[in-house]
Amino acid sequence: MRFRTAPPGRGEPPNAEDAPGWVTGAIPDGWFIERPEIVIDxxxxxxxxxxxxxxxGADATDADRAAARAGRINQFREDTREARMRVARQIEYRYQRKVAWGVRAGDTNELFTHLAAPVMTRLRQPERQILDTLVDAGVARSRSEALAWCVKLVGQHSDQWLTDLRQAMTKVDELRKQGPAAG
Structure with a gap:
């Protein structure tokens, strides 16, 4: 069965609350040793x-283990390419979002081709000066790259706070769906 890419919509893409279950069901058995983690935006x-x-063997070095994991990830990527593309097309059609695949082997993580979405923002001079300093210092090649660097840095240093915030937002969504109790 062929799936076409969904036509571009206006506004928000369709609700994806059921995506973790749907995606898990669409993935062939045996690909992963545990239930996949599905991250949606x-x-x-x-x-x-x-x-x-x-x-x-027990005598393997850290370099041996790293090379073996890289080989395992590469082989998975090559062996499953067509099937992953087929599953991705179905997901993209159903949820109107791009799909990326990532795998973990031990402590090695590799994310295959994924989306880099443009984000437009307006900044006042003090914020622009921060970005320009990063560019002038050679930390970034452009304001855009400097802003991406800043976002990554904030994400690394405020991971727990962002996790707590996301959990609180989920609770608010649940309460909003329940609505006020009828008296």
Missing amino acids: RDEIIIWGRLAEPEL
Whole structure:
């Protein structure tokens, strides 16, 4: 069965609350050793799966383990390419979001081709000066790259706060759906 890309819509893409279950059901059995992690935003769905750790002898070095994991990830990517593309087309049609795949083997994570969405913002001079300093210092090649660097840095240093905020937003959404109790 062929799936076409959904026509571009206006506003928000369709609700994806059921996406983790749907995506998990669409993935062929045996690909991953545990249930995949599905990360969703307005633009993209990322499917993270864990691969079995390569079997190495007790005398294996850290470099051996890193090379074995890289080989395992590469082989998975090549062996499943067509099937992953087929599943991704179905997901993209159903949820009107791009799909990316990522795999984990041990402590190695690799995210395959994924979306880089443009974000427009207006900044006042003090904020622009921060970005220009990063560009002038060679930390970034452009204001856009400097802003992306800042966002990554904030994400790394405020991970728990962002997790708590997302959980609170989820609770607000649940309460909003329930509505006030009829008296």
